[in-house]
Amino acid sequence: MSEDRAYSAPDWADVRRVLVIMAHPDDPDFSCAGTAILMARQGIQVTYMILTNGDKGNHNPLITRNQLILMRKEEQRRAAELCGVKEVLFMGEEDGFLRPTPEIRKRVTREIRRIRPELIICSNPERYFGENYINHPDHRNAGLVALEAIFPAADNPMFYPDMADEGYRPHKIQQLYVSGHAQPTVEVDITEVFEQKLQAILCHESQFEEPERLAEWMRKRSGELQPDGSVRYFERFKGLRFDRR
Ligand SMILES: [Zn+2]
Numbered sequence: 001m002s003e004d005r006a007y008s009a010p011d012w013a014d015v016r017r018v019l020v021i022m023a024h025p026d027d028p029d030f031s032c033a034g035t036a037i038l039m040a041r042q043g044i045q046v047t048y049m050i051l052t053n054g055d056k057g058n059h060n061p062l063i064t065r066n067q068l069i070l071m072r073k074e075e076q077r078r079a080a081e082l083c084g085v086k087e088v089l090f091m092g093e094e095d096g097f098l099r100p101t102p103e104i105r106k107r108v109t110r111e112i113r114r115i116r117p118e119l120i121i122c123s124n125p126e127r128y129f130g131e132n133y134i135n136h137p138d139h140r141n142a143g144l145v146a147l148e149a150i151f152p153a154a155d156n157p158m159f160y161p162d163m164a165d166e167g168y169r170p171h172k173i174q175q176l177y178v179s180g181h182a183q184p185t186v187e188v189d190i191t192e193v194f195e196q197k198l199q200a201i202l203c204h205e206s207q208f209e210e211p212e213r214l215a216e217w218m219r220k221r222s223g224e225l226q227p228d229g230s231v232r233y234f235e236r237f238k239g240l241r242f243d244r245r
Contacts, residue, residue: 007187008239012039012119014174018046019117020085021108023098023142025054025076026204031179032121033083033197034190034235040084047087047115048080051104051142056095058206071206079203082196098137100144106160108149113168119175121237122146129182139180150176174244177237184236194222194233 036046054072055065080088125143153159155172202211223231
């Protein structure tokens with residue numbers, strides 16, 4: 001229930017481009033597709049970056065690893081299209097073994113300098129949420145990869161001076177949204193696009209045996225009863241805001 005907590009409303013007045021950095025195909029859809037849909041409707045250009053290839057996300061022995069990688073890319077592309085997200089970047093790290101290596105930090109930094117987003121959405125780098133949930137190591141490491149690229153690398157010209165030759169100048173973001181955080185501060189009301197978000201989640205057919213049951217479960221689990229008796233849906237983030245130079 002949200003009544004006893006005060007959240008900030010999102011401020012996208014100065015936001016033209018957004019980069020969503022997540023570990024797996026389907027992570028953007030569960031964590032922030034409603035927000036992405038609302039942003040895209042306002043003309044904000046949203047890009048998804050998927051760090052791993054998702055090759056552990058199915059138990060069917062008849063599907064080969066390479067088939068699964070292709071399926072999951074295709075599912076994520078369809079989901080993104082449904083949300084108005086025009087670009088999806090697949091970074092191809094191995095599912096289940098994502099680490100914040102210097103190599104992936106450089107590749108992510110290059111994309112941040114190329115896309116130049118005002119706002120980045122990433123996953124939570126912490127090990128636990130609250131007292132009953134261990135964060136998936138890929139989600140935690142995806143959060144670390146994102147944070148370490150954002151700071152100190154992306155806006156510091158001493159990092160990767162060779163990128164200047166490619167035309168990618170340092171870039172400082174203005175806002176960061178961390179999803180899956182135990183103490184969120186920003187609340188996005190996604191009620192009007194919740195069904196569209198569900199459809200995006202259901203694009204990930206390789207992940208669900210009973211999609212209709214999942215949809216029902218999500219409708220029930222995520223709806224929040226309001227004092228006026230209505231049910232509303234939200235995505236919440238820990239929000240950080242950075243000074244401009
Ligand atoms: Zn995931």
